[in-house]
Amino acid sequence: MSTIFTKILDGEIPGTFVHRDERCAVFMSINPMAPGHALVVPVAEIEHWVDASPDLVAHLFAVSHRIGRAQQQAFPCEKIGMIIAGYEVPHAHIHLVPTNHESELSFANAAASVDRDDLEAWADAIRTALKSLD
Template sequence: MATLFTKIIDGEIPGRFVWSDDVCVAFLTIEPLTDGHAMVVPRAELEQWTDADEQTWAHLQRVARIVAQAQQEEWAAPRIGMLLEGFLVPHLHVHVWPAFSADDFDPHAPMQDVPAERFDEAARRLRERLVAEGHGAHVPDA
């Protein structure tokens, strides 16, 4: 049975994509810790990071870093948070988000009632930053 993330990747459920390649995608989470909070998700349904082969794991880390650097530039964040997940959705995903203080690292306290327009704006900004940094080939709608 396909995971929630596979359904998003396959377009069955909408997602705000900021990256797409043959190995993975990145899209904004619907429960962000800060604006621009994205998840890097392998296309393959891997339940946890230890299930990923070395090449896939290295690729996910590389893309997470590229997205994180774009987030840091776009939101002028002093730090970037990163968290490996796979409990609520049994599909490996790497969270990356602009972090401004230790308070931003509380996965149990996401921003509440975020309007769709705010998500759309964050996705637009992150896509534009990725394009400006030379990654347009992997940015959907670029």
């Protein structure tokens, strides 16, 4: 059975993407802890990140690093927090969250919903920053 992330990757459910390659995609969280909260998701349905190949893990972290650098440019923040929890969706993924304090890295802070226009604006800001990194 497909996960919600696979349905987003396959276009069955809308997603606001900032990056996509043959191994992973990055799209905006619909329950963000902060503006600019993005998810790095492998295309393969791997439930637990430790079950991914070392090569895929390295790729996910390389993409996370690049997206995090773009987030730092796009959103005024002290750090980009990273969470790999894996309980909320049974499909490995990395949360990248612009933060100013560790307390902001809590799922209790996640918005119940967010306006699609906000997601698009945040994604545009990340895409623009990504271009400046090239």
